[in-house]
Amino acid sequence: MRQKFSIAKRLLMVSAALLVLAAGAARGADIALAPAVPDRYVVQKGDTLWGIAQRFLRDPWRWPDIWRLNRDEIKNPHWIYPGDVVVLDRGSAGAQPQLRLERETVRVSPTVRSTPLDAAAIPSIAPGDIEPYLSRPLITGPGGLVGAAQIVAGRDGRVVRGEGDIVYVSGIERGAGDSWHIYRPGRVLTAYDDARNVLGWEQRFIGTAKVDRFGDVSTVRIASAREEIVVGDLLIPAPREQIVNYVPHAPDKAVDGHIIDLDRNAAEAGRGWLVTLDRGSADGLDVGAVLAVYRTLPPIPDPRPSKEPDRIVRFLDQTVFYQPDRYLDIPPERTGLAFVYRVFDNVSYAILLNTVEAVAVGDLVRKP
Numbered sequence: 001m002r003q004k005f006s007i008a009k010r011l012l013m014v015s016a017a018l019l020v021l022a023a024g025a026a027r028g029a030d031i032a033l034a035p036a037v038p039d040r041y042v043v044q045k046g047d048t049l050w051g052i053a054q055r056f057l058r059d060p061w062r063w064p065d066i067w068r069l070n071r072d073e074i075k076n077p078h079w080i081y082p083g084d085v086v087v088l089d090r091g092s093a094g095a096q097p098q099l100r101l102e103r104e105t106v107r108v109s110p111t112v113r114s115t116p117l118d119a120a121a122i123p124s125i126a127p128g129d130i131e132p133y134l135s136r137p138l139i140t141g142p143g144g145l146v147g148a149a150q151i152v153a154g155r156d157g158r159v160v161r162g163e164g165d166i167v168y169v170s171g172i173e174r175g176a177g178d179s180w181h182i183y184r185p186g187r188v189l190t191a192y193d194d195a196r197n198v199l200g201w202e203q204r205f206i207g208t209a210k211v212d213r214f215g216d217v218s219t220v221r222i223a224s225a226r227e228e229i230v231v232g233d234l235l236i237p238a239p240r241e242q243i244v245n246y247v248p249h250a251p252d253k254a255v256d257g258h259i260i261d262l263d264r265n266a267a268e269a270g271r272g273w274l275v276t277l278d279r280g281s282a283d284g285l286d287v288g289a290v291l292a293v294y295r296t297l298p299p300i301p302d303p304r305p306s307k308e309p310d311r312i313v314r315f316l317d318q319t320v321f322y323q324p325d326r327y328l329d330i331p332p333e334r335t336g337l338a339f340v341y342r343v344f345d346n347v348s349y350a351i352l353l354n355t356v357e358a359v360a361v362g363d364l365v366r367k368p
Contacts, residue, residue: 031066031096032058037088040102045082049124050248050339050353052080056088056099061290061337061368064249066099080122124246124288125339125351136181137276139200139344144185147171148234151182152217161229163207165222169235172218176237178211180220183234189347191278192258192362199278199346209235246288248339251367253284255291259338259363268358272351275338277365280346289340291350292368293359294332302326332364333357 037056053060080086085102138145149171154161161167172180186204191197207225211218222229257279262269269275279285310321336355340348352359 031062033088033097034058040085040087043080043082043084043086043122047082047122048126049080049122052086052122053248056086059368061248061250064247066097067247068098081120082122124248125353136205137342137349138183138203138205139189139347140203142201144201145183145203145234145236148183148236149173149180149218150235151220151229151231151233153231159230161222161225163222163225165229166212167209167220167222167229167231169209169218169220170216172211172214172220172235173237174214179238180209180211180235181205181238182207182209182222182225182229183236185234189260189276189278192260199280200344202276202347203234206233208238246286248290249288251284251286251289251291253367255279255283255285255289255365255367257283257291257365259293259359259361259365262359262361268360269352269355270358271336271353271355273359275350275352275359277338277340277348277350278346279365280344280348282345285340285343285348287341287343290353290368291338291340291365292334293336293338293352293355294364294366295335295357295360296332296362296364297330299327299329302328335359335363337368338365 034055034057041052041055043052049063050060053063057063057066080101087100087102089098089100091097149169151161151167152170153168155166155168182205183203184206186202189199189202191199206227207229208223209220210223211220213219220235257277259275260278261276263274266273277285277291285291306323306326308323310323313320313322335357336359337353338350339353340350342349350365
């Protein structure tokens with residue numbers, strides 16, 4: 001909690017934020033409202049920006065357009081709280097609809113009041129879906145995690161370690177704190193359509209650890225494990241966790257990429273699953289970007305009679321007339337949306353939303 005003598009300043013800042021026009025942002029096509037769209041909605045604890053956007057919009061990623069937010073506000077939307085009322089202003093005929101916040105004016109006496117920290121603001125998507133993974137995936141150069149601490153032994157002779165086990169680690173620095181993440185070098189990530197295009201070296205997150213005793217060789221307890229932990233695994237200080245709270249929005253420019261991996265090497269994925277994309281910040285992606293997911297289908301045989309002349313093949317003294325097989329291309333079919341939550345130069349990680357069919361490696365991701 002933070003102490004304030006008046007809420008007037010906060011109300012003034014919120015009002016100003018809602019009046020700022022999007023700097024240089026084109027309004028684009030008309031905004032389609034959701035079926036049975038409400039005129040107002042009271043924000044509840046547990047709501048998300050994505051969920052509220054779906055109440056008002058057919059395309060939730062158009063949320064910034066209907067608020068007419070600028071880029072800084074998109075990256076820091078700490079101004080919608082439980083109890084706020086979101087009001088839809090349909091405007092005059094032909095005008096674009098807009099949303100605004102309605103708050104009750106409160107008279108305060110000149111005494112100390114307290115207001116919630118920004119953590120009370122509603123998040124973009126449900127924290128439980130994504131918080132455990134926010135700072136976990138890492139992409140490095142070919143050298144990997146240079147200077148990382150390393151597990152050098154266990155307390156007994158067992159090869160495999162798990163949650164609650166004690167291991168001994170060299171390279172732990174006391175000043176880095178007692179919470180550490182455990183990694184193991186993963187695979188080399190390449191573009192889906194060009195295996196020669198190396199995007200980065202993935203470091204696979206496999207668990208967390210707490211330091212029981214610092215020293216040249218520190219005593220460390222494994223706090224959690226996604227898979228077996230062995231001697232040689234690497235440790236780096238656990239970064240401060242932050243809830244991703246960017247407003248869902250379409251990328252600024254066209255994106256045409258692929259899903260190159262599914263969490264835990266699954267064969268198929270659905271809503272709430274994490275996926276790896278072969279596009280990153282160099283391609284215009286940032287945290288909060290929403291991409292449409294498309295399944296590519298193989299060509300199908302064309303059953304229609306051919307209007308082309310027969311082809312002729314002569315083999316020794318035999319002449320063969322034939323028609324070559326003909327195929328029809330099937331347009332990619334949209335199967336869901338992906339919300340980007342972690343971005344590197346050429347790789348990004350996303351969580352699947354609104355899926356209607358299973359998603360697989362090789363599926364396309366594009367600007368919706």
